[in-house]
Amino acid sequence: VPADTALDHLHEVIQAAFGWWNYHLHQYLVDGKLYALPDPEYDDDLLPPRLDEQAVQLRDLLTSSSIVYEYDFGDDWKHLVEIESVAMTQEPGARYPVCTGGERACPREDCGGTHGYERLLEALADPEHEDHADLKRWAGRRYDPEKFDLAATNRALRKLHRRPTRGHRDREARP
DSSP states (O other), X not given: OOTTOBHHHHHHHHHHHHTOOXXXXXXXXXXXXXXXXXXXXXXXXXXXXXXXXXXXXXXXXXXOSOEEEEEOTTTTEEEEXXXXXXXXXXXXXXXSSOOOOOOSOOOOTTSXXXXXXXHHHHHHHOTTSTTHHHXXXXXXXXXXXXXXXXXXXXXXXXXXXXXXXXXXXOOOOOO
16 A cells, blocks of 8 residues: 555555455554544543544554554454555556455454454364354355455455445445
């Protein structure tokens, strides 16, 4: 992603790369500060203060010691975001964001966080498991947790150029 990518757009990139549906709230924890989309419905004096993620670009975080992306507070996904390198110029003809590699399939949305995902993998790997058939149907018959599809990931990222940004409450039906 380009260095001028704001955190709200980085959220969209992560969602697309994971094949998730952007159904849940998210936030970033950066060096002890919380960043999220402003939402008066969730503003509360009892909650820790949150800064506007739309106003922060990746280039602003180059000296940060830790960037954690948190998604779906029920499933409690926490992802460490690492800035591996910074290039001042983009490659000619390249369209960003782009995925350059990966391993394994992403966890399914709403699978129950890391513990639920581990249970899902266990059931899928064992045809004798009592939940094998149900979870195979739920995950999708073609779901292979060992397979990473770089081309499919980049197709999802390219779609970001063609659709408006969607917030966590925009839950229109998925195809």
